[in-house]
Amino acid sequence: MFVLRPAAVRDLPAIEELAAASPVGVTSLPANRETLLARILASEYSLAADVAFRGEERYFFVLEDCASGRLAGVCGVDAAAGFKEPFYSFRNETRVHAASELGIVNHIHVLSLCHDLSEHSLLTSFYLRPELAASAEAELLSRARLLFIANAPARFADTLVSAMLGVSCGDEGSPFWDSVGRVYFGLDYHEAEHLCGVRGRKFLAGLMPQQPVYVPLLSEAAQSVMGEVGADSDLPYDILSREGFESENYIDIFDGGPILLGRINALYSIAASRLFTLRIAGAQMAEGEASLIANTSLTGFRAVLAMARIEGDTLWLAASAAQALGVLDGDSVRMVPLQHAAEGGF
Template structure:
């Protein structure tokens, strides 16, 4: 049985294995033991904290096979992007250049370094083992954190965002980085992403250009990479698009990958999930896949269940399912159809 639960410090070795497999481009899951320890520790404290107004909390989840104890994926939510360090994106803007004498009126696409998304809640750190990529489990792993947000809205912002890795090749060469970042940093893209994951973000402010970048002056290769997602990130990208996220007016500053955003209240999992009471007994067979979670915080658990299309007012769950969800008698669950 595979469940999503909050990560704990004993997961560190397995999380480190997945971070190494995820590649350097996913800098929100750095293959750096000390940073991963900090990430899990911060999450443990966040799940344990009493929260009335969201702030520096971060919630890190893992996908566990309860029969073997093996972890197969990670996902996370940062409650307040840019709470403790700057968060930068490029905003797509238009500058008008006009000359009445020459009868010229040009609208020029420019990229402006921006803090606009500071304060959004960020979905990040998504990884799933390749053998599960074509199953329902990536959706469970991604959407479980939204079930958590639906149950505990006070812990999150009204806007949620995520950015996906942009285009790069097998050697780690990213066309957008070659056209922009390398000229100011003088290092490889992989090095820049690694530093973003393990160092303070002040180096970005120190080295990135603060004036608009005129897109027509970039190479065709760099322009074509803007807003394009890395092929290896198509699965999480498509899940979030299905959920209701949309490409906004922003791209990632290093590889030009897409930044997607949505109102929390408009997301399908938030809108369509509901809370119903449960009891233990003989579970009804069904033909519809549902995402199901308990309503707890630090004991949060989520899983997939096949249930009838028409749900009863009180859902009867098998004892092994109720145990996996850590439900007591008559506890409620939050449920949403796949």
């Protein structure tokens, strides 16, 4: 069984290993020990804080194999995408250029640098070991964050955003970055992503274009990948799309990948989840429904995938699953049926 829980300082070496293996572009998971430690400490502080309204809080979670203690993945959620510094993105727009005396009207696609999404909450740092990509644990790693949000809605905005990795070409970089970012920064894609991961996005403001970027002037390669999901984001994109996230008018400033938005109250794992009173069955329970279940704690938050049986406002759960959640008979738990899960068992 796997359990999702808040990251702790003792997890740092394992998180460093996962960060080193994560794809270029996951700027919220840089292979930098100091930055990762700061992320863990910020999460611990946020969980312990008495929060009435969202602010600088950042929450960081790990997926642990209960049998071996090995970490299989990480994920996070920030209360505000741009609390300390703007969360920059490109907004797709159309500009009209007309010459009435010639009877010419042109509608031209442009990209405008903006920080429209700064006030929204942000899903970050998703990475799962590749051998588990086709398993239901991917659903646990991504969707358990939504149960955490459902438990404490005052800590988050009404809308969540998540930037998907765009198309890149391995060591050759990103077609979109090569046509846009490199022009203004003089850095290759990998260098820019590393700087952003370690230093944040604030260094972008003085170097990024302040005037709209005219898309027809970009290379054909750059235009072809705008808004396209890269192979490394196929898994989180599929999960979030089934949750109810949609791509709107925004793309990432580095690789042109789509930025997804979802209204919290309309997302499946939040809207369909319910609180139940727990009753503990035997060590194992074959009957019931495959479910995503979380306790209602903040600092001790836990979430698992398990078989659960509902009887009114009571949820029956195997003792092994209850132990992983850190709950006792009679405690309150939040559950949502595991619909549309990836193929695999748990």
